[in-house]
Amino acid sequence: MCTGLLACFTVFAFAQKSTQLVNTMEKAIQERNPATIKPYLSEDFRVGIYGSSQAYGMLGQVLSSYDTLEKLVYLKEDNKNISLKYYYKKKSFESTIQLDSSGKIARIPFFDQLFGVNLSNPSRLAAVVPFEFDKGKIVVKLTLNDSKRVLRFLFDTGADGMGIKKEVADEIGIQASRQQQTSVVGASTQVGIATGLTMHFDTLAIRQQNSAIFPRFDGDLDGLFGGNFLRNYITEIDFDKSEIRLYTLGKFTYPTGGALVPLDFSAGVPGIQGTVKLNSGKTLNGNFHFDTGAGYPLILFGPSVHRNKLEEGFHTLYQSTNYSMGHTSNVSNGIFESLQIGSKQLNHFIGTLQSYREGDERWSPSGDGSFGITLIQKFNCIINLADRQFYLTPNKNYAVPSDFWLHNTLWGFSNGELRVKQIMPETSAASSGIAVNDLILSINGVKSADLLDVENIRKYTLDWKNAPIQIEIKKPNLNKPWKTEIE
Known part of the structure; x- marks a missing residue:
């Protein structure tokens, strides 16, 4: 019960506004017209994982294709949710509308469920996918369709889907069915698209996936993927255990310390x-x-x-x-x-x-x-x-120093080992015999382990800036350290 005239008036006004919103939503559903409800949608309105224009398009799909609504009845509200009841010809059920801070619609959980997302359910572990962290890349093994060939794909959160090297696609019988403009960091390009693929991991299959087919791709890797995990699961990347854990979409409990x-x-x-x-x-x-x-x-x-x-x-x-x-x-x-x-x-x-x-x-x-x-x-x-x-x-990498630049060479730690990351062409470093990914044992007699201290890096990069440096390297197939000088 409200106490005081102002409190009662506020509750009444809020209920009146909520009833109006429900009535407008009822009209939009019955007329199958998303434009009717659009002024009441939050800027952050979402359906499933999608927001913005994609969510509005999905709203239109629901209104145009789902059963005919007989009526929508307002039940009650609090400051974040409106409870209501849907009446269809053969069923009725209660649900909610979730509001943003300004009282506009942020989510319609019933519509989320029509797209396979129920955020009221507790999230659960669905799969654990191991990865290899190889030369700064998260590499995951998988197979495609019925092929038995194990592929090595880059897990790339900057990719909205999957891409495969053309020679690999040809080998396992994957063909493009259409052409599409696709975006990558810093650019866009035209690629062929294959459809209806199934990605197989140890205990998980993700079906009906599309893939770009790239004429060229990075080194010895066969392809990449990203959004295939992110759109379907809460995705945890654990660099300490070298595994990706996938959880169903829903109420998720985060660990501590982050x-x-x-x-x-x-x-x-x-x-x-x-x-x-x-x-x-x-x-x-x-x-x-x-x-x-x-x-x-x-x-x-x-x-x-x-x-x-x-x-x-x-x-x-x-x-x-x-x-x-x-x-x-x-x-x-x-x-x-x-x-x-x-x-x-x-x-x-x-x-x-x-x-x-x-x-x-x-x-x-x-x-x-x-x-x-x-x-x-x-x-x-x-x-x-x-x-x-x-x-x-x-994690374990947090305290490891970042890469550093010395004598036209980028040096950095990977899995606790100091390696050459990049060499400037046409310099004394390029002609010294060192190569990208070389394992460095020491620089000017300072053991690589001592350079795990960021203060030592700052000190020595200043001390060695204008003088030649002696490099001790562990080269493959050599029984003793290989030495060289960079001027």
Whole structure:
């Protein structure tokens, strides 16, 4: 019971507004016209895992194809939910409408269920998929359709679906049925699309999947996938155990010790918010693609660099070229002082500014940049598209120093070992005999284990900056360390 005239009037006004909303929704369903209810939808209205225009399109599908509604009856409300009852010819049932803070419709759980999502049910573990973390890539084994050939695919959260190397597709009998424009980080391109595929993992099959067919693909890998997991499951990437755990969509209990961070899915791939500080002192509050397939720490896209004038005062360590699906761009690499993600902060790493050319907006992805595997691997990550949440827990890699630049070479730790990550062409480093992925035992007599201390890295990179360095390397098939000098 309400007490006081003002309290009673507020309750009455809220109930009246809710009744009006239910009546409007009843009319929209009966007339099969989503435009009737559109003014009452939240900006964050979702159906299943989808928001924005996709959710509105799915709403239209429900209204046009489901049974004819006889009536919709308002029952009660609180500040977040309206309880109501649906009456169809052969059945009736109670459900809710979930509201946002302004009283607009955020979710219609009954419509979620029609698309196979029931977020009121507890989430449960559906499958555990092992992976190999190989040269900075999450590599998962799988088979396709009835083929017995075991394929090695990159798990790439920046990919909205699956892609397969053409020569592999030809070998196992997969053919394109249509052509489509597809997007990757930094570019877009035309590819063939195969449909109706089944992905087989140890204890899991994901059916009716589409795949792009790429004329070329990365090294010895056979393909990539990403959204195939993310759209169907709450996905946990555990770098400590080298496994991906998949949970059914529903009420999920997060572990302790991590950071809960909002997730944006408006671009069709997961996006994360963060604040980056450059070595110029400039800061950017940005939206970044969360991209396990990107082999760098953090790249800021050309349009954002241009718009925010981030190149001004930025100290560049080295310049290089970024090539992605037919588009080539110059990039400047230098120290980023920090990146704040939720309550967690990453300090002193090499980041990248992409150069800008007039018209880059036509092909550059939305958002300010891309958060890559070099930093992602420092967390065990839970990606929950249905609730639009990341949960990041620092793992064994969190305290490992980020890659560092010395004598035209990028050095970095992988699985506790110091390795060569990149070599600048046409330099003394390139002619020294070292190669990408070489295992480094020592630099100038300093054991690689001593460089796990970030303060030692800062000290020695300054001390060795202007003098030759002696490198001791463990080369395959050699019984003793191989030595060389970089001037």
